[in-house]
Amino acid sequence: MNELWEFGLVAFSTLFVIVDPVGAVPAFLAMTRGEEASLRARTARTASSTAFLVLTFFALTGRRLFHLLGLSPEALSIAGGVILFEVSLSMLKVRPSRLMRTPEEIEEGVRKEEAGVIPLGVPMLGGPGAITAVVVLMWRVRSPVHLAVLLTAIAAVSLATYFILRGGTFVEKALGDTGMKVVTRLMGLLLAALSVQFVLNGVSKYVTGIRGIG
Template sequence: MEVLKDFLLFYGGLFAITNPIGAVPVFIAVTRNLSPEKRKEIARKTSTTVMVTLLVFALVGEWIFKFFGASTDAFSIAGGIILFRMSLEMLSGKLSSVKISEEEEHISEEAVTLEEVAIIPLAIPLLSGPGAITTTMLYMAKSSTMIEKSIVLLVVVAIGITVWIILSAANRIHQKLGTIGIKVMTRMMGLILASMAVQMVINGVKGAFNI
């Protein structure tokens, strides 16, 4: 039961950070001139890239900490600040500029291959941006047992599958929710993200000062 609780907590947090619902309008915009089959192919490639990116950083995060001499507490504080900035922009119903810039949002207009569209800007940095990478690395670094580490990896896989499902049904989701509905969902994700960010900073300060 504790394992399921940990899984759901991390899944909910990572879902709020990646915010695949909020990415639906961007996905529709960058694939508007493509056939349904190619849209599905891009959705698959995007979800695979998100999954691989987060898995890689989850697995090599410990060595990155050691290489740069950064403690998990310092990383927690820095990550919390990044997430809080993202949450403020999401609370206003906008995609965070920490995740994607205006230039990156329109890069697909010059993209030559499906791989370019799927990887940039959809997978990186729109879905698996600095916030998602930081959080995944931090959760993995603070996991002390193989079960806890396995939960982190399983959540990343689950997020990848979720991204694929949502992007594959992007048109239907947009029709059901509409622009206002998606903005409401984005604000809700922003509120969850803000609470996560504050907690990360609190945990980092406690650990750094042994409070």
């Protein structure tokens, strides 16, 4: 039971940090500026639902896909850690990573009538970094219960994202520009530690496998 709680905590914290709903608030407000509260809430719901569906899809199929490609969990863990570390450096510098969103995508979202799916849902929330994290976490799934825990973590992060985006104006006013930068840096630090751990786990399992063969 303790192992399940630990897995659930790691899954939730990793996904919450990489999805970074707080960091997405400024872009969300820019894309929904001038909209009524009901329309803004609908956009937040669409964005969080899109991210949930994308991440759930890769949680259910990503492991099989990488298995078909002949990729080992160790290789994925190391590569995933490197990708997430790049994202964490951008967060520490409070500079959006191009793996999560680009200025062109944000500008396009401002012009679109419905930005909940693209670019908010994908790639800003359910982007390459979050997808990589989900697939890496899937390699730790050992039973249907573990899978249920991972899917619950994805749902919890998506729900939290919805409420944070819906209350975006309040969040921005409460934290202020400095506060949001501090939160982003703290999340970046946590993500950096998690990404390094992914790499260490991959290297450790690879070395152990080589010794076992030898």
